[in-house]
Amino acid sequence: MGSIEPIAPPQVFENRKSCYNPPLPIMTNHFAIGANTISCRFGITPPPRLARTAFAGLLWVGFLQASPVAAKGAPVEKVVAESRTAEFETSESIAESQGVKGSGVEEPGSEPLRPPALGPVQTEPDTISELPSYLAFATTEFNDVREGYVELHWNPVDSATEYVVIEDDGTKPYRGSFEQAFVSGLSNGTHTFIVEAYDKSGNLLATSAKPAIVTVDHWPLSQAMIAFSIGLIIFVALISIIAHGALTADKKPAAFPGAESEQPG
Amino acid sequence: MTGVTASTSVLVASAPVLSAQAGYVMLALFSVLWISLGIWWGRRAKSYDGFAVAGRNVGLALGTATAVATWITSNTTMLAPQFALQLGIWGALAYSTASFGLFAFAPMSGRIRRLMPTGYTAVEFVRRRYGLLGTIPFLIISIFYALTWLVSMTMAGGKLLNVLSGIPYEVGMSVVIVVCVLYTLFGGMYAVIGTDFIQSLIILVGLIVVACAVLVKIDLVDVHEKLSTNRPMLLSVLFPAALMSLFNNMFFGFGEIFHSNVWWSRAFAMRDGVGPKAYALGGFLWLPVPIVAGFLGLAAPALGIGVSEPDTVGPMVAATLLGWGGALLVFVVVFCSLASSIDSLLAATSDLMVNDIIEPIMQHHPTDRTKRNLSSFCIILLGFFSWSVALPNVGTLATVLFFAGPMVGSCIWPIVGGLYSRRANAMAACLAMVTGSVCGLIAYFTIGWFVSSLVGAAVSGAVFGVGLLLSPADFDFDSLSVDGESKKTPANDPQAAGEMA
Numbered sequence: 066m067g068s069i070e071p072i073a074p075p076q077v078f079e080n081r082k083s084c085y086n087p088p089l090p091i092m093t094n095h096f097a098i099g100a101n102t103i104s105c106r107f108g109i110t111p112p113p114r115l116a117r118t119a120f121a122g123l124l125w126v127g128f129l130q131a132s133p134v135a136a137k138g139a140p141v142e143k144v145v146a147e148s149r150t151a152e153f154e155t156s157e158s159i160a161e162s163q164g165v166k167g168s169g170v171e172e173p174g175s176e177p178l179r180p181p182a183l184g185p186v187q188t189e190p191d192t193i194s195e196l197p198s199y200l201a202f203a204t205t206e207f208n209d210v211r212e213g214y215v216e217l218h219w220n221p222v223d224s225a226t227e228y229v230v231i232e233d234d235g236t237k238p239y240r241g242s243f244e245q246a247f248v249s250g251l252s253n254g255t256h257t258f259i260v261e262a263y264d265k266s267g268n269l270l271a272t273s274a275k276p277a278i279v280t281v282d283h284w285p286l287s288q289a290m291i292a293f294s295i296g297l298i299i300f301v302a303l304i305s306i307i308a309h310g311a312l313t314a315d316k317k318p319a320a321f322p323g324a325e326s327e328q329p330g
Numbered sequence: 331m332t333g334v335t336a337s338t339s340v341l342v343a344s345a346p347v348l349s350a351q352a353g354y355v356m357l358a359l360f361s362v363l364w365i366s367l368g369i370w371w372g373r374r375a376k377s378y379d380g381f382a383v384a385g386r387n388v389g390l391a392l393g394t395a396t397a398v399a400t401w402i403t404s405n406t407t408m409l410a411p412q413f414a415l416q417l418g419i420w421g422a423l424a425y426s427t428a429s430f431g432l433f434a435f436a437p438m439s440g441r442i443r444r445l446m447p448t449g450y451t452a453v454e455f456v457r458r459r460y461g462l463l464g465t466i467p468f469l470i471i472s473i474f475y476a477l478t479w480l481v482s483m484t485m486a487g488g489k490l491l492n493v494l495s496g497i498p499y500e501v502g503m504s505v506v507i508v509v510c511v512l513y514t515l516f517g518g519m520y521a522v523i524g525t526d527f528i529q530s531l532i533i534l535v536g537l538i539v540v541a542c543a544v545l546v547k548i549d550l551v552d553v554h555e556k557l558s559t560n561r562p563m564l565l566s567v568l569f570p571a572a573l574m575s576l577f578n579n580m581f582f583g584f585g586e587i588f589h590s591n592v593w594w595s596r597a598f599a600m601r602d603g604v605g606p607k608a609y610a611l612g613g614f615l616w617l618p619v620p621i622v623a624g625f626l627g628l629a630a631p632a633l634g635i636g637v638s639e640p641d642t643v644g645p646m647v648a649a650t651l652l653g654w655g656g657a658l659l660v661f662v663v664v665f666c667s668l669a670s671s672i673d674s675l676l677a678a679t680s681d682l683m684v685n686d687i688i689e690p691i692m693q694h695h696p697t698d699r700t701k702r703n704l705s706s707f708c709i710i711l712l713g714f715f716s717w718s719v720a721l722p723n724v725g726t727l728a729t730v731l732f733f734a735g736p737m738v739g740s741c742i743w744p745i746v747g748g749l750y751s752r753r754a755n756a757m758a759a760c761l762a763m764v765t766g767s768v769c770g771l772i773a774y775f776t777i778g779w780f781v782s783s784l785v786g787a788a789v790s791g792a793v794f795g796v797g798l799l800l801s802p803a804d805f806d807f808d809s810l811s812v813d814g815e816s817k818k819t820p821a822n823d824p825q826a827a828g829e830m831a
Contacts, residue, residue, distance in 0.1 A: 212571040212778065213563050214416050214640075230636075236560050241636035249416050249640070250561030250631060283563075289570035296577020296784050299791060303584070303746060304434065310750035311437030311606075 198223050200262050200271035207279040214249035215279050217258060222271050225262035233257040233276075251281045348657045353495025356658070357502070360665055361509045367528070368513025368521035378701040381518035382450055382681050383599040388523055390608055393600045396523045397432060397612030399530035399670035400592060402619055403483065407537070407663060408490070410620035411627030411644030413575075415637065417780075418564030420572030422624025427576065428583030432613030435587045439597035439605030441749055445810045447602075451678075452594040452745075453686040458810050459748045460756040467763040469686060471741060472589060475734045476679040480672065480712065484720040487668045493642060494649075494661045503720050506665075510672040511713035515706055519599055522673045529666040534615065536663040540648050540656060541622040547651045548629060556632040564628060575780035578735075582783040585738030588745045591678040680708035732779050736770020736786030737763075743787070743794040751798065752805040758797020766790025 203218040217230060221244050230239035230246045233256065239246030248258070256279045262270040348356075375381040388396075406425075413421035446455060456468045488503025513521045557565050566572075587593045597605050626647040630637055635650055637643050645664070649657040684704045689696060696704070743766075744759035770786025777785075 212416065212780075213569070237634065238631065239636035239638075240634065241638060243638040245638045247415070247637045247640045247643075250418060250557070250564035252563050284570035284574065286568055286570055286573075289568075289573040292574040292578075292781055292784060293576065295788055296580070299784075299787055300430075300577060300580065302791075303742065306746060306750060307434055307437055310746075311441070314441060314750060 197221075198271060200260060200273045201275065202258075202260065202273055202277045205275050205277050207277065210251065210279055210281045211284050213251045213281055213283060214247065215251070216245060216247050217260070217277055218245045219260050219273065220244065222262040224264050225270050226265045227263045227267075229261045229263065231259050231261065248279075251279060253281050253283055255280050348495040348654060348661055350496040352658070353491060353497045353661065356495075356661055356665070357491065357497065357505055360662075360669075361505060364509055364513045364525055364669060365516070367525055368515075368517040370517075371520040371524045372513075372516035372518065375518045375520045378698045378705070380520065381702050381705060382677075382684075383595060384519040384523055386447075386599055386601070388596075388600045388604065390604050390611075392523050392527050393596065393604050393608030394611045394615070395530040396526035396596055396674075397609055398615045399526035399533065399667070400596075400674045401428070401432060401612065401616050402530070402533050402667045403671040406616075406620055407623050407644055407660070407667060408486070408641045410623040411630075411647070412640040413579075413620075414564075414624035414627035415630060415640050415643050417572035417575055418561075418566065418569055418628065420567070420569055420576060422621050422628065424572065424576045424579040425620040425624060426617055427580035428586075428620070429613040429617040430580055431583035431587040432609050432616060434584060435593060435597075436606040436609035436613070438588070438746070438749060439593075439600070439609050440603070442594065442597045443600065443602055443605055445749070445807055446598070447811055449598050449810075450595065450685045451682045452589060452591045453682055455594070455810065456744075456748070456759075457686065459754075459805065460744070460759045463756040464744065464748075464759040464763075465686075467760055467767075468589070468741065468744070471734075471737045471763065471767070472591060472682060473679075475586070475590065475738055476592075476675060476682070477712075477715070478734060480675045480679065480716045481719045483668060483672050483675070484716045485723065487665075487672070488720065488723070490645075490664050490668070491661075494645065494657055494664065499723055500721065504717060506668055507672065507713050507717050507720070510669055510676060511709060514673045514676045515709050518705070519595065519677050522677045523596075523599065525673065526670050529670040532666045533663050533670070534619075536659045536666075537619055537622060540652065540659050540663075541625075543652050543656065544626065544629070544648065548633065553629050553632040557628070561631050564631065571778070571780055574778075574784070578780050578782065578784040581739045581742065581787040582735045584742050585735070585740070585783060585787065589738050589741035591682045592674045595678045595681055676709050676712055679712055680705045683708045683712075732782075733771060733774065735779065735783040736774060737767045739770055739783035739786035740764075740766025740790035743791045747794060747798065752807065753798050753802035754794075754805070755797060755801055755803035757801060758794050761797060762790040762794035765793050 197220060199220075200222050201220055203220070207215050217239075219228070222228075227240065227242055228244065228246075229237055230248070231237050232248075238248045238258075246260075258277045258279065260273045260277075262272075264270055375384075377385075379385055410422060410425040413425045415421070417424065442449070442455070446458075449455060453465060453469050453472055457465045460468075484503055484507045487506035488499040488501075491497045491502030491506070492499045513525065517524070554565070563569055600608055623644050626644045627640075629635075630643050630647050633647065633651075635643075635647055637646065645657070645660045648660050652659070684701055688704055688708075689701075740763045744754070744762050747754035748759065766786040766789045769789040770782045773785035774782035
């Protein structure tokens with residue numbers, strides 16, 4: 066039901082390599098068994114060739130993904146908090162905000178781990194050499210946030226591969242490669258966020274010049290309870306009418322309040 | 331239970347996205363499968379009754395499966411986690427309340443089948459029940475909702491395939507809509523319901539595997555502790571916006587099911603007595619899906635998984651925790667859920683166009699073959715329309731679909747009243763739909779999306795109730811089936827009756 070929110074414009078995304086492997090010659094009849102089960106139950110007969118092709122395709126996909134090159138993209142859990150070259154210190158970070166270049170050296174041929182990158186994929190890589198070295202939120206003040214969630218956006222930074230959003234209490238609600246973060250579950254009060262950019266070696270490149278200040282003021286609980294109560298009343302009324310109608314509509318009259326008879330006269 | 335424990339708050343994962351080659355192989359595989367099955371089943375659809383309502387002889391297993399598959403759209407796997415991420419536990423529960431729509435529609439489907447044994451569409455019911463006055467707003471709402479849902483699902487197909495495998499948006503979107511158009515074109519409701527059965531099995535098995543794998547990977551106590559510490563609002567039972575959203579989402583679901591021809595056409599297609607059981611069973615099978623999917627969204631903040639786009643949080647968590655296997659499962663589930671909804675929309679909306687727009691304009695009963703050809707033409711037209719609107723990738727259509735919330739919410743009372751009360755009258759129904767939609771949209775812009783359907787349903791109900799009291803009608807329910815008596819029925823059409831058996 067409903068719909069999904071639109072996904073943002075394409076982001077920089079690393080095109081991963083993958084090796085080509087021919088279809089496996091080995092085929093089993095597992096898929097055919099499943100297909101036959103369905104066909105027996107419902108009187109249909111899918112072509113056996115289709116079943117074999119489908120199973121071969123699945124094997125192929127599995128082999129492609131399990132190949133050594135594709136495996137480089139497999140998820141890796143990595144504790145990085147302790148290994149950061151720069152710890153978050155609000156005053157210092159803001160002072161350093163105009164581009165703190167890292168000095169990480171990339172080893173030739175190495176394939177560094179990437180942060181979460183589920184998002185729109187762009188097949189042609191961006192030219193990021195013209196990107197700025199400073200970092201700033203697109204919006205720094207969010208007043209009267211009533212639902213407790215907010216989207217933070219910032220500019221891309223030259224050579225940055227990872228951004229980390231840090232709340233004033235030290236928690237890190239976002240770490241990833243995109244220039245936006247969705248933060249939810251904020252309680253009433255003021256929440257301050259900064260964002261830091263890191264290169265692929267984990268060196269701090271830049272910190273947001275100005276923090277994003279989010280002032281959360283949830284809807285009054287009384288208003289929420291009124292809406293909840295109205296909804297509950299409508300729900301009970303609807304279900305009662307439908308249940309009553311289902312039980313009596315074809316047997317006796319007055320399936321609906323005020324109704325006298327389903328069959329006039 | 332093993333899992334990520336102390337380190338979860340600083341967990342970083344690489345991109346476990348499928349390679350484009352794997353995505354293309356999967357896409358080709360399922361495209362061939364659906365089209366082949368569509369052609370296979372299409373050979374049985376000889377009459378228009380067979381093409382539009384599958385011979386009115388669909389049994390319990392297929393009926394239940396088609397209800398589940400159609401109701402599990404891509405949004406169930408995408409929007410339910412988003413709801414949980416935005417509104418916490420209440421958000422996941424709020425999304426799952428959409429299953430109440432199936433429960434509520436279960437007895438209604440039986441009555442619909444009895445009142446209109448030869449009916450085809452929801453608009454047909456409204457036209458016979460309320461006349462032109464009630465039909466105009468209802469038809470506008472139905473068409474608006476069907477087209478925006480169709481376009482947004484087409485767009486979702488392109489975007490999700492792009493997200494999961496890197497397949498360009500234009501390619502993924504085009505393949506999804508072309509495949510759905512082709513097999514619906516060949517097989518009509520036969521193909522829709524048949525593929526729905528297979529798709530529902532794949533979706534449910536895929537979601538169960540993902541859920542079990544995720545539960546093995548993470549520590550629920552740890553997730554709860556971290557949420558309690560860092561994001562207590564997500565666990566709060568007194569989260570104001572979440573409280574308001576609970577019944578709003580429920581009425582959005584009620585409105586969608588009660589008014590949409592996707593559900594009415596299935597009620598007409600099911601064998602007499604099957605509808606209530608199939609819809610109730612479908613509701614029970616669907617109920618846990620958004621709760622499981624919602625848990626993925628709730629787990630993201632606790633696992634320290636950075637979220638850029640809230641609607642991608644579900645696949646992101648699954649793929650991050652489960653690697654390429656998780657991404658592959660999500661890909662398959664998403665593709666199946668997209669196809670199962672788009673094909674249903676194509677079939678149901680083409681019925682609506684043929685029976686409620688073209689046929690009244692023609693002012694005579696077209697032959698069976700003419701209706702079948704018109705229906706095929708409408709499916710192609712709808713597919714082309716969706717493709718052409720979705721191609722520019724304008725991201726605001728999804729928002730437009732949310733406008734439909736108050737509109738469909740305002741249809742609840744006119745439908746329920748029209749089915750169960752002879753006193754319901756055309757003016758009350760018309761005013762209820764118009765005022766409910768207007769007030770709901772005002773609430774949408776002044777308060778938020780999480781109250782718009784609730785306001786629409788409340789205002790519509792109040793107006794409808796007042797209208798019913800002030801000017802009661804005296805409707806004869808037998809008249810609903812009068813027009814259909816001259817039509818061919820399964821009883822005197824053995825071919826149609828035996829097609830789906």
